Amino acid sequence: MNSNPELKTLITYFDQIQKLSEDSVQALEGLCSIRKFEKNQEIQAIGATCKTIYFMISGVGRIYYLKDGVEVTEYFAFPNELIIRAESLFTQSPSKKAIQVLEDSLVVSIPAEPLFRLFEQHHELERLFRKLIQQAYVETLKRLENIQFLTAQERYEKLIEEKPELIHKISLKHVASFLGITQVSLSRIRGQKK
Structure with a gap:
């Protein structure tokens, strides 16, 4: 196994899944590269075609899109979480969304095509990534259901319960857009909680 501590962390996380x-570990490590990104740097710009699967090692990432010129946050990724534009990766079409880090971050990049070729020889890698994609899909569905069925205050409370570190690491502007509310509404909700 590679002596790189970041890759060891990633492989340990994968091995739990x-x-x-x-x-398989050696084959996977051969594809991985570790990249540093500075606060607010984009990993993938709007309009780019996603060809890489990313995992957060440290820092916080987000996926966002523009609606009427305003950034809307769709997803946050913390350490040991996958961050990809799946609709772009699997259709090989340009994405309408971007991936950005919100603080200095360390990210493992895995090129998708060589990884997919490994699946033929290393079936446990295919199972691993299927499970990871399923987890991400379920999280997306949960977020949609939260927007459909919970009030703004309930969504905020649920987010704080599930990801308490969020409020300390991410601007309220991004949290509000993730919750589907204005920053003023979020401030009002937070004021009621005090």
């Missing part, structure tokens, strides 16, 4: 053989 799907046991990996030494051969």
Whole structure:
């Protein structure tokens, strides 16, 4: 196994989801590169075609899009979380969304095409990434259901319960757009909680 501590962290996390053989670990590590991004730097711009799967090692990432010139946050990623533009990756079409880090971050990049080719020889890697994609899909559905069925205050409370570190790391502007409310509404909700 690679002596790189960031890759060790990633492989340990993956191994909790799907046991990996030494051969699969070595094959996967051969594709991984570790990249540093500075606060507010984009990993992938709007209009780019996603060809890479990213995992947060440290820092916070987000996926956002522009609606009437205003940034709307769709997703936050914390350490040990996947961050990709799946609709772009799987259709190989330009994305209407961007990936950005919100603080200095360390990210593992895995090029998708070589990874997909590994699936033929390393079935546990295919199972691992299927499970990771399923988890991300379920999280997306939960977020949509929260917007459909919960009030703004309930969404905020649920977010704080599930991700308490969020409020300390992410601007209220981004939290409000993630919740589907204005920053004024979020301030009002937070004021009621005090």
